Amino acid sequence: MKPIRGVLLDVDGTLVDSNDAHAHAWVKALAESGREVSFATVRPLIGMGGDKLLPKVCGLDAESREGKRISDRRGEIFLGEFLPKLRPCRGARELLDLLDKRGIRMVVASSAKKDELDPLLKICGADQVIESATSSDDAENSKPDPDILNAALKSLGLPADEVLMLGDTPYDVEAARRAGVRVIALRCGGWSDADIKADAVYADPADLAEHIDRSLFSS
Numbered sequence: 001m002k003p004i005r006g007v008l009l010d011v012d013g014t015l016v017d018s019n020d021a022h023a024h025a026w027v028k029a030l031a032e033s034g035r036e037v038s039f040a041t042v043r044p045l046i047g048m049g050g051d052k053l054l055p056k057v058c059g060l061d062a063e064s065r066e067g068k069r070i071s072d073r074r075g076e077i078f079l080g081e082f083l084p085k086l087r088p089c090r091g092a093r094e095l096l097d098l099l100d101k102r103g104i105r106m107v108v109a110s111s112a113k114k115d116e117l118d119p120l121l122k123i124c125g126a127d128q129v130i131e132s133a134t135s136s137d138d139a140e141n142s143k144p145d146p147d148i149l150n151a152a153l154k155s156l157g158l159p160a161d162e163v164l165m166l167g168d169t170p171y172d173v174e175a176a177r178r179a180g181v182r183v184i185a186l187r188c189g190g191w192s193d194a195d196i197k198a199d200a201v202y203a204d205p206a207d208l209a210e211h212i213d214r215s216l217f218s219s
Contacts, residue, residue: 049142
């Protein structure tokens with residue numbers, strides 16, 4: 001296998017401990033619209049785009065007027081109530097610095113909207129080391145469709161077999177497979193090894209950093 005020269009970075013649940021916050025924001029926005037959907041229903045869907053999540057939890061078209069209103073309200077709740085309390089996943093900054101020192105080129109491939117993604121990047125320090133950030137605003141279809149990853153790959157300008165995806169959800173893994181890149185998954189997003197079925201799985205960024213010399217980054 002060719003050496004890894006670039007990495008596509010997911011952010012939510014991978015570099016920032018934010019998956020529960022996203023789920024709670026959806027639950028609250030839906031409740032305000034008169035739709036009672038439990039946290040347990042929403043939480044396993046975090047990681048796919050809101051355009052896919054909303055129809056699954058309440059049958060509402062995300063492009064409808066009501067769907068857009070709920071999605072916009074969810075964003076307001078997330079940014080206002082939850083974002084200020086978020087923290088990086090263990091070892092996120094250290095892993096990013098390590099990859100940067102090794103000359104690994106990094107771009108973000110996230111299903112988050114740009115207005116949410118930018119502050120998340122600052123929380124984990126990714127804004128200091130990445131070349132660019134691809135969000136749901138840059139692709140027609142969100143994860144698990146590969147559009148966001150394909151856009152990020154184009155930004156990198158590297159062959160897919162020289163790039164890794166770093167994510168935390170089954171949707172990251174599926175998108176990576178469909179984009180033709182290998183994938184490392186982290187359990188800190190809340191999924192088990194059986195759920196994510198990546199090429200390699202680590203507990204969190206700190207665990208990957210500790211074992212970097214025996215990881216796919218050293219293949």
